Amino acid sequence: MSLRHAILVMLEAKPGSGYDLRRRFDSGIGNFWYATHQQVYQELKKLHDEKLVEFKLQAQSDRPDRKVYRLTRAGRAALKAWFREPVEPPRLKQALLIKLFGAALTDAPALLAELERHEQLHREELARYREAERQYFAQDELTRHEFLGPYLTLRCGIRYARDWIESLQEARELLRAGAPPRAPVPGRGAGG
Amino acid sequence: MSLRHAILVMLEAKPGSGYDLRRRFDSGIGNFWYATHQQVYQELKKLHDEKLVEFKLQAQSDRPDRKVYRLTRAGRAALKAWFREPVEPPRLKQALLIKLFGAALTDAPALLAELERHEQLHREELARYREAERQYFAQDELTRHEFLGPYLTLRCGIRYARDWIESLQEARELLRAGAPPRAPVPGRGAGG
DNA sequence: ATAGCCATGTAACCAGTTACATGATTGA
DNA sequence: TCAATCATGTAACTGGTTACATGGCTAT
Numbered sequence: 101m102s103l104r105h106a107i108l109v110m111l112e113a114k115p116g117s118g119y120d121l122r123r124r125f126d127s128g129i130g131n132f133w134y135a136t137h138q139q140v141y142q143e144l145k146k147l148h149d150e151k152l153v154e155f156k157l158q159a160q161s162d163r164p165d166r167k168v169y170r171l172t173r174a175g176r177a178a179l180k181a182w183f184r185e186p187v188e189p190p191r192l193k194q195a196l197l198i199k200l201f202g203a204a205l206t207d208a209p210a211l212l213a214e215l216e217r218h219e220q221l222h223r224e225e226l227a228r229y230r231e232a233e234r235q236y237f238a239q240d241e242l243t244r245h246e247f248l249g250p251y252l253t254l255r256c257g258i259r260y261a262r263d264w265i266e267s268l269q270e271a272r273e274l275l276r277a278g279a280p281p282r283a284p285v286p287g288r289g290a291g292g
Numbered sequence: 293m294s295l296r297h298a299i300l301v302m303l304e305a306k307p308g309s310g311y312d313l314r315r316r317f318d319s320g321i322g323n324f325w326y327a328t329h330q331q332v333y334q335e336l337k338k339l340h341d342e343k344l345v346e347f348k349l350q351a352q353s354d355r356p357d358r359k360v361y362r363l364t365r366a367g368r369a370a371l372k373a374w375f376r377e378p379v380e381p382p383r384l385k386q387a388l389l390i391k392l393f394g395a396a397l398t399d400a401p402a403l404l405a406e407l408e409r410h411e412q413l414h415r416e417e418l419a420r421y422r423e424a425e426r427q428y429f430a431q432d433e434l435t436r437h438e439f440l441g442p443y444l445t446l447r448c449g450i451r452y453a454r455d456w457i458e459s460l461q462e463a464r465e466l467l468r469a470g471a472p473p474r475a476p477v478p479g480r481g482a483g484g
Numbered sequence: 485a486t487a488g489c490c491a492t493g494t495a496a497c498c499a500g501t502t503a504c505a506t507g508a509t510t511g512a
Numbered sequence: 513t514c515a516a517t518c519a520t521g522t523a524a525c526t527g528g529t530t531a532c533a534t535g536g537c538t539a540t
Contacts, residue, residue, distance in 0.1 A: 101526090101527080102385070102387040102390055103527085103528095105387070105390055106390050109390055109393060109394040109397065112394070112397060113394075117491075117492090118491080118492070118493095119490065119491050119492075128393070129389075129390060129393055131384075132384045132385070132386040132389040132390075133384070133385055133386065133387075133389070133390060134383040134384070134385070135528090136528075136529070136530090137491095137492085137493095138493090138528080138529075138530085139527085139528065139529090141491095141492070141493065142493095142527095142528095145493095160490095160491095162490095162536080162537065163489095163490055163491070163536075163537075164490060164491040164492065164534095164535080164536075165491080165492090166490090166491070166492090167491090167492085179394075179397065180397070180398065183391060183394070183397065183398035183402060183403070184398075184402050186406060186409065187387040187388055187391065187406070188387070189388070189410060189413055190384075190385055190386050190387065190388075191326040192323075192324045192325070192326070192382075193294070193324070193325055193326070193382055194324040194325065194382050194448075195294040195297070195325075195379040195380070195382065196379050196381070196382075197321075197324040197325070197445045197448060198294055198297055198298050198301055198321060198324075198325060198379075199375060199379065200441055200444050200445050200448070201301060201320070201321055201441045201442050201445045202301040202304070202305075202371075202375070202441055203440060203441030203444070204438070204440070204441055205301065205304060205371065205372070205375065206372065206375035206376075210375060210376050211375070214378060214379070217378065218381060221381055244473075246396070248395060248396070248466065248467070249392055249393050249394055249395030249396055250393050252392050252395070252459075252462070252463045252466060252467075253389045253392050253393045255459055255462060255463070256386075256389060256392070256456075256459040256463075259455040259458060259459050260452075260455065263448075263451040263452065263455050264448075266451060267444075267447055267448040267451050270444070270447060271444045271447070271448075274440065274444060275440070275444075281436075293498090293499080295499085295500095309519075309520090310519080310520070310521095311518065311519050311520075327500090328500075328501070328502090329519095329520085329521095330500080330501075330502085330521090331499085331500065331501090333520070333521065334499095334500095334521095337521095352518090352519095354508075354509065354518095355508075355509075355517090355518055355519070356506095356507080356508075356518060356519040356520065357519075357520090358518090358519070358520090359519090359520085
């Protein structure tokens with residue numbers, strides 16, 4: 101139940117409409133927390149009912165009116181309280197690994213193609229993160245300090261994507277070889 | 293909607309009861325797909341209604357009767373069909389990263405303690421994986437070949453846990469320093 | 485014309501979680 | 513006596529997804 105906290109963090113960084121928030125879920129926090137426009141609008145409604153956010157109607161002549169949300173004092177308090185509670189570690193759901201686990205139950209070419217496809221997706225992901233990192237360092241020190249939090253999540257994403265690429269490469273090599281390794285791969289790759 | 297496929301893969305590896313499956317979700321596939329006993333029993337019921345699995349009642353004198361499930365021919369076909377369909381990449385939900393993203397909104401000590409707590413959890417996770425890897429290599433080559441799929445998922449898990457530890461260490465260091473890095477960390481850590 | 489963007493919403497459904505229930509056996 | 517393990521299940525609820533709806537503006 102952290103969707104609301106993702107939204108509160110986003111709104112505290114910068115007020116915005118449901119539509120704005122939805123788009124922000126395509127990057128930044130979106131790299132590790134996903135939400136559809138339905139979830140955003142409904143959660144905003146709940147947050148408003150609970151008086152954790154408020155909005156100003158922003159009439160626009162050429163486009164639909166916007167509800168620009170921001171935190172209330174109670175919202176800020178709720179967010180601070182959440183920061184002090186422990187979050188439970190996430191429960192992973194990696195469907196691709198179910199396939200890899202059951203590698204013996206399918207034909208190798210289909211699985212190899214699927215692994216390669218995912219590897220490619222992670223390469224693109226990694227490229228996006230690297231570009232974002234480059235942009236981060238193009239800023240002055242004051243701005244870098246302000247965005248230290250987002251930068252640190254970016255670093256997590258870089259390691260995540262990079263290691264998927266490594267793992268999928270390894271998996272493809274060993275599956276192609278059709279035989280298990282004789283011993284743990286030495287060095288960093290062995291988990292040491 | 294891959295819970296059913298996780299169950300089908302598990303049952304194809306070895307028939308078992310709902311209770312068995314539930315326990316198997318504590319390791320192996322459980323390292324990357326979680327399920328409660330409710331989900332298991334209800335999914336088994338659905339799979340049975342759809343005639344993808346069948347069961348034999350195993351009466352036991354001292355303990356409750358077990359329903360020992362296994363795949364039907366249709367179940368095996370459904371599983372093979374799934375292996376040929378692409379799986380969508382997972383939508384991550386990492387609540388801890390919401391906190392890290394919003395680091396500026398809370399006091400450092402609370403956040404640092406939370407990061408350290410998670411780092412510790414990942415250290416324990418990594419230790420489990422390493423032990424499992426050790427056991428894998430203690431087996432003969434034929435058995436290693438049979439369990440190549442599970443081994444490869446273990447490798448993914450090792451990289452995953454190891455990198456969380458690295459990322460959380462880095463985050464704690466930079467947050468403690470109270471200042472952003474001057475330039476990307478050189479070498480492998482920089483995303484290269 | 486056709487599609488896409490901006491901006492919001494209702495309704496139905498499905499997946500996942502939590503609480504509650506049963507009942508025998510084993511070990512502290 | 514109390515808790516844990518084995519083994520299964522019903523019921524209520526919450527969170528998340530998909531489909532459908534509106535309506536003007538802009539670009540091809």
